[in-house]
Amino acid sequence: MAELLDEGPFFHGTMAKLNVGDLLTAGHRSNYRPEIVMNHIYFTALVDGAGLAAELAAVDGEPHVYLIEPTGDFDNDPNVTDKKFPGNPTRSYRSTEPLRIVAEVHDWPRLSPDALRQWRERLAAIDDKSEIIN
Known part of the structure; x- marks a missing residue:
């Protein structure tokens, strides 16, 4: 068993409407x-980060944040860890193993329309210049 990277709790943000007990999987x-088809499923120990991920998803729908439980080993997310920030200040992780939905979180901070627009512009600029480590 790998060294425990973080004790959580852990969160995943998405546009998908899921139920307690559902499994999120890579692929x-x-x-x-x-x-890009993802080889990993991503999550964070910061509810704000999961909310941001949900709101920035390039698909239609209502953003959701879920409290999740990793079912196997996980690693630091190399897309933000050391490549862009020293260490793991975003407490972002990825796994090839499923994540189990434990509960939906309803009280996460939402972005204003202007803040959401600014984040999407930043993401588009980054996407033009860099690759996702998959």
């Missing part, structure tokens, strides 16, 4: 770059 298209 689906990226929420941000649909042309």
Whole structure:
């Protein structure tokens, strides 16, 4: 068993409407770059980060944040860890193993329309210049 990276709790943000007990799995298209099929499922220990991920997803729907439980080993997300930020200040992780939905979180902070527009512009600029480590 790998060294425990974080004790959580852990969260996943998405546009998908899910139920307690559902499993999130790798092998689906990226929420941000649909042309890429992801080898990992991503999550964070920061509810704000999961909310941001849900709101930035490039698919239609209502954003949801879920309290999740990893079912196996996980690693630091190399897309933000050390590549863009020293260490793991975003407490972002990825796994090839499923994530189990424990509960939906309803009291996460939402972005204003202007803040959401600014984040989407930043993401589009980054996507033009960098690759996702998959």
